[in-house]
Amino acid sequence: MSTIYLAAAVRDVGIDAGEDGLVIGTEHEPGKVKIAEKNLADAGVDEHAEILAGDLLETLPPRLAALADLDRPVDFVLMDIWIPMALPALELLIPHLRPGALVACDNVVSAASDYAGYLDRVRNSGDFVSVTVPGQGGTEISMKV
Missing domain, CATH: 3.40.50.150 (Vaccinia Virus protein VP39)
Structure with a gap:
């Protein structure tokens, strides 16, 4: 639920401020990842959020590096x-x-x-x-x- 609310806030602030934003969640259990992605899509905020599937110690560093490369x-x-x-x-x-x-x-x-x-x-x-x-x-x- 918190990811949906944060993604909606990013969407709303991004629209008003003319800036892009992204909520990144992590989840170790594959079944929960699918549920989270469906919930984000159903709430209409999936363009403003992504769920990294797997061990965050493995999935988060490359995603953070990619954001750093974009100066984000x-x-x-x-x-x-x-x-x-x-x-x-x-x-x-x-x-x-x-x-x-x-x-x-x-x-x-x-x-x-x-x-x-x-x-x-x-x-x-x-x-x-x-x-x-x-x-x-x-x-x-x-x-x-």
Whole structure:
């Protein structure tokens, strides 16, 4: 659902601002990829989103490199992911985040011990300014400096 809403926002802002945007999702399970692609098409936002199928550690780097070649930095990341993949995914994304880019990661309060490495990275590395928003598991919102 979040990919649909983000793709609709990209579409709407892109139309108003005259700029193109793209939402990139990742999914490890092939069956879920097909469902996501169908849902995006049914919502009419499939031109503004793509789902990378497979292990994000393998599928995301070439896609990020292609965006970098087009001088298209990452503006926003919704980190709604299997907890052990949060920090590795963040490390892949950091070089591609523009200054001021936001990264939102959910459930950081309810699973704080599991997110310890991720939270240390965004709170103490100097690469981000970060704040925890409580409620519904807690969300860490981090801005790339």
